Amino acid sequence: xxxxxxxxxxxxxxxxxxxxxxxxxxxxxxWGAIKYTRTPxxxxxxxxxxILAEEGKDTKRFLDAGAAKVVWVQSPYSELPVxxxxxxGMFSQVKGILVEGNSAVEVINPDxxxxxxxxxxxxxxTNAENILAKADIVLCDKEPSPKxxxxxxxxxxxxxxxxxxLKTLIRRxxxxx
Numbered sequence: 001x002x003x004x005x006x007x008x009x010x011x012x013x014x015x016x017x018x019x020x021x022x023x024x025x026x027x028x029x030x031w032g033a034i035k036y037t038r039t040p041x042x043x044x045x046x047x048x049x050x051i052l053a054e055e056g057k058d059t060k061r062f063l064d065a066g067a068a069k070v071v072w073v074q075s076p077y078s079e080l081p082v083x084x085x086x087x088x089g090m091f092s093q094v095k096g097i098l099v100e101g102n103s104a105v106e107v108i109n110p111d112x113x114x115x116x117x118x119x120x121x122x123x124x125x126t127n128a129e130n131i132l133a134k135a136d137i138v139l140c141d142k143e144p145s146p147k148x149x150x151x152x153x154x155x156x157x158x159x160x161x162x163x164x165x166l167k168t169l170i171r172r173x174x175x176x177x
Contacts, residue, residue: 003032004096004173005088006166007110009131012123015116016156018058020139021098022065027163028170032069032094033062034087036080036101043075043083047090058100068094073104080107096170102127111173112136112166116156137165 010017021033035058046052052059052070062070071090075083084107091097099108102125115135119142132138138153139162154162
């Protein structure tokens, strides 16, 4: 069985991608997570527990939230297709994979895409609007602006509501696949 892939992208760093992934991991059993960090020169893919469980790391937050498996991908953008393919291949025993990071989301083409908006328009990453346009679910910290697509839109604090929407999308994908 091929795991469902959910991508989580956002308007800018610090907008809440890791927090949302942790909330999702707490609600879904037997799911894994991939954390992507851009590097300038080298690629690495690790699932070593000593590294992932380091205090203060997003990967530790994923583990603490109940991830069945966590993989940390570090890579320049140019090598991301190869490193993400390698990383997703490490998740054969999970129901699904949450992938964090705008660049990773662009490359992996997830089954479901969650976009986290932010009210600080001047901080938006250059690729944020492209990801927003493809989003299946949009989460906002304030009221949504008119530029949001027709995707279901929720406030970040509406965890129950967006989880219900997400579970419906997962069921739909699981029965179609």
